Amino acid sequence: MLKVDVSVARGVCRVVLNGELDVETVPQLQEVVGTVRERTLEVDLSGVSFVDSTGLKSLLDINNDWRQKGGKMLILRPQPDVAEVMRLVGLDRLLEQNTAPVGEEREE
Amino acid sequence: MRRCLECAKKEPNRNCVECNYFIPAGPLRRVPSPPVRVLLEDEYGKQYPGHILVLSTREFGLETEAPIPGRYKIRLQDSLWVEVAGVPFKGKNNVHVFDILYVHRNQETAFRLSKEEYQLLGGSAGELVKEITRRLPEHLQDLVREKLLAEVEKSELINALKVGKVMKYEGGRFRYLSGQADLALPMQEAEKLMRQAIRQAEHRREVIISEDGQKVFDLHGVPFDHKSGGLLAFDITEVIEKERKMHRQEMQAYREAIAAVTGGRLNLANGEEIEKVVSEGTELVKGEVRQTLDIPEARRIIQEFLPSIDRRRWHAIALCLSEALTNALKHAGGGCWQARQSGDTVRVVVQDKGPGIKKSELTRATLMQHYSTKNSLGCGFTLMLYYADYLHLNTGPSGTTLAMDFYVVPAIS
Known part of the structure; x- marks a missing residue:
């Protein structure tokens, strides 16, 4: 089960995920992200309790996609279990992350 | 030119070289390789094995224990047999010259082998085929x-x-x-x-x-x-045996390498071992995976059936089960899973009937650590290797079995 919410503010698209990101729900995320036109994409993982390698792979693919188009993707606030999995497969070094609580993550 | 006189009588207009019986000069010139095995039968029906070591259309050089002098029949084909007589004093030990007295074919009798027969016995494969x-x-x-x-x-x-x-x-x-x-x-x-x-x-x-x-x-x-x-x-018994042996040796090499790299935590198990692994302990729950939807469902079920364990441990088991089931679904179109328990070890087993992990891919599939940005190989095994305490993997053309052991400490409530 995965809930995907999209909002756009000041040219930044934020995708907030709630639930589990795995082989079953990855298509949902891909579908939503496919419609995003903003150059900056934030994926909020704070509500995600479970991510497997298929889920991580989709995040990496989206990241590469955005980079190619000259934009950037940011991962927000993964839960400890999810953060650990990302670190294990080396995604922490490939993806830009911001672990600060929502609302304080952007310096302006 | 004794050889040609006979022909000349029958067909005086034919050139010797065109004659069926014409064999260029030199007696006993053809050496069949390997020697042709034959049976010499005397007039009482007693048989002696022999080898034609050398031949012409009129003589055989035979290696045989058949007594000399003596007359023998040698059957070369169903419809072709020859009568021979051993020539005393011509030969050494049990190798002797035998004169061909008669050649009996279907309807006719001749005094020497035809060109075709001669080639059949002594000729090269090319001539025979021709x-x-x-x-x-x-x-x-x-x-x-x-x-x-x-x-x-x-x-x-x-x-x-x-x-x-x-x-x-x-x-x-x-x-x-x-x-x-x-x-x-x-x-x-x-x-x-x-x-x-x-x-x-x-x-x-x-x-x-x-x-x-x-x-x-x-x-x-x-x-x-x-x-x-x-x-x-x-x-090809030996060839097959050798192939099997090579396969076993290769698997053993992989087994040792993988065990070494994983600190002994990933065991490449043979069929016998894996059978034992999947039947140890008691079964807690099992299920099947045919579509992606079955995977979160399997996580839910396994959580329901597992003894109350630490949350982090549960996450590890759920993740490893997901990875293994995703592999089974991707590479074999589905599979079945079960959770077993013996003592404080929970064993999660995932089995599929897919084509197996290729030997050449085995180390890469199991030991590749990270996603590479260019070529994303699955990193499921990296996660399973990290979270499970022990893994048993058996893979072959008839399917793959992966068993993952987790030491579980009851959650402190």
Whole structure:
């Protein structure tokens, strides 16, 4: 089960995920992200309790996609279990992350 | 020119060189390789084995224990037999010259071997093939010769290696031509194959295991015409054994390498071991995966059935189960899973009937640490290797079994 919410503010698209990101729900995320036109994409993982390698792979693919188009993707606030999995497969070094609580993550 | 006088009498206008019996000068000039095995039968029916070491159309140089002087019949083919007489004082030990007295063919009797017979006994494969195909329609000759030669060449190679046997099939019978004479073939199977080949007029090949299961034969049936053909038989038992042994050795090498790299935590198990692994302890719950939806469902079920354990441990088990099931779904279209418990170890087993992990991919699939940005190989195994305490993997062409052990500490409530 995965809930995907999209909002756009000041040219930044934020995708907030709630639930589990795995082989079953990855298509949902891909579908939503496919419609995003903003150059900056934030994926909020704070509500995600479970991510497997298929889920991580989709995040990496989206990241590469955005980079190619000259934009950037940011991962927000993964839960400890999810953060650990990302670190294990080396995604922490490939993806830009911001672990600060929502609302304080952007310096302006 | 005694040899030519006979012809001259019969067909005075024919040039000697065109004569069926014309063999250029020199007696006993042909050395068949290997020697042709024959049986010498005396007038009382007593048989002596022998080898034709050398021959001309009028004489054989035979290695045999048959007493000399003496007259013997030698059957060369069903419709071809010769009468010979040993020549005293010509020879050494048990190798003697035998004069050919008569050559009995279907309807006729001659005093020497025909060119065709001579070539059959002593000639090279090429000449034999040429003779055999001589009566075929011209447009077919080259094609058939080419094919036959290709087969015979193979068999000659096999001959040299002494692992094959070449036989001719004619009128429902097999006749030994060359190669390993003592190769005990499953003749019923061989005849079935030969008949098929002849009926369909094409090369047939089959690998057959002997009745006692001890030998493996590679049989080739090559049709010559509508009632005869050649059978090439190779004993490939050793080859197969060697292949198996190589496979075992290779697997052992992988096994050791993988165990070393993973600190002994990933065990490449053989069939026997894995059977034990999947039946140890008691079964807690099991399920099947046919579609992606079944994977989160499997996580839910396993959580329900697992004894109350630490949350982090549960996450580890759920993740590893997901990874293994995703692999099974991706590479085998699905599979089944079960959770077992023995003592404080929970074992999660995922089995599929897919094509297995290729040997060449095995180390990469199991040990590649990270996603690479270019080429994303699955990193599921990295996660399973990290979270599970012990892994048993068995993979082959009939499926893959992965068993993951987790030491569980009851959650402190």
